[in-house]
Amino acid sequence: MKKSGSHKVESASRESASREVDARIHELGDWRGEMLARLRTLIKQADPEVVEECKWKKPSNPGGVPVWSHDGMICTGETHKSVVKMTFAKGAFLDDPAGLFNSSLEGNLRRAIDFHEGDKVNEKALKALIRAAVASNRSKA
Numbered sequence: 277m278k279k280s281g282s283h284k285v286e287s288a289s290r291e292s293a294s295r296e297v298d299a300r301i302h303e304l305g306d307w308r309g310e311m312l313a314r315l316r317t318l319i320k321q322a323d324p325e326v327v328e329e330c331k332w333k334k335p336s337n338p339g340g341v342p343v344w345s346h347d348g349m350i351c352t353g354e355t356h357k358s359v360v361k362m363t364f365a366k367g368a369f370l371d372d373p374a375g376l377f378n379s380s381l382e383g384n385l386r387r388a389i390d391f392h393e394g395d396k397v398n399e400k401a402l403k404a405l406i407r408a409a410v411a412s413n414r415s416k417a
Contacts, residue, residue: 293329300330300339304355307393311360312342312353315391318399319344319351322406326350348413350406363388370408374401 297316301309319326323346330340331352342353349365364370367377367387376398379388391397 293327296330296339297328297342300342300355303339308355308360311391311393311395311397312355314397315353315360315362315402316342316344318397318402319406322403323350323410326410346410346413348416350409350413358392360391361388362391364405364409366409366412369412370405372405374398374404376401376405 301313301316303309304312316328319328323344325346327345329343329345331343333340344350344353351362351364354361354363361379363380364377364387366385367380368383368385370387372387376389377387379390380386389402
């Protein structure tokens with residue numbers, strides 16, 4: 277019986293986190309919200325078991341940063357004035373044959389993709405990168 281109760285709490289927690297991400301997308305109200313929503317959809321398509329939440333809330337960013345995880349962090353979706361930045365926590369260890377990573381290339385761990393207004397998303401390559409990040413997390417779990 278405890279499993280059932282804990283499953284209900286986990287499900288309610290996931291729904292609450294999804295509502296926080298919904299709110300973050302809605303409050304942007306411009307192309308950045310649309311891009312973040314599109315990236316979120318692709319993440320969920322690539323990994324239907326992904327867990328999403330908002331982390332790092334602070335007065336200057338009360339909604340926090342959307343984070344997607346599966347056996348460890350996969351990526352974040354940060355929004356800035358002129359860019360939506362999708363940062364892969366362990367991107368330096370992922371193969372990127374399509375060359376999606378275009379930011380944070382100098383670090384030893386993270387890699388990011390900066391999306392600007394009007395940018396097209398290479399959906400197939402992005403989903404492959406997300407799946408590779410999940411596989412990497414699972415291999416270390």
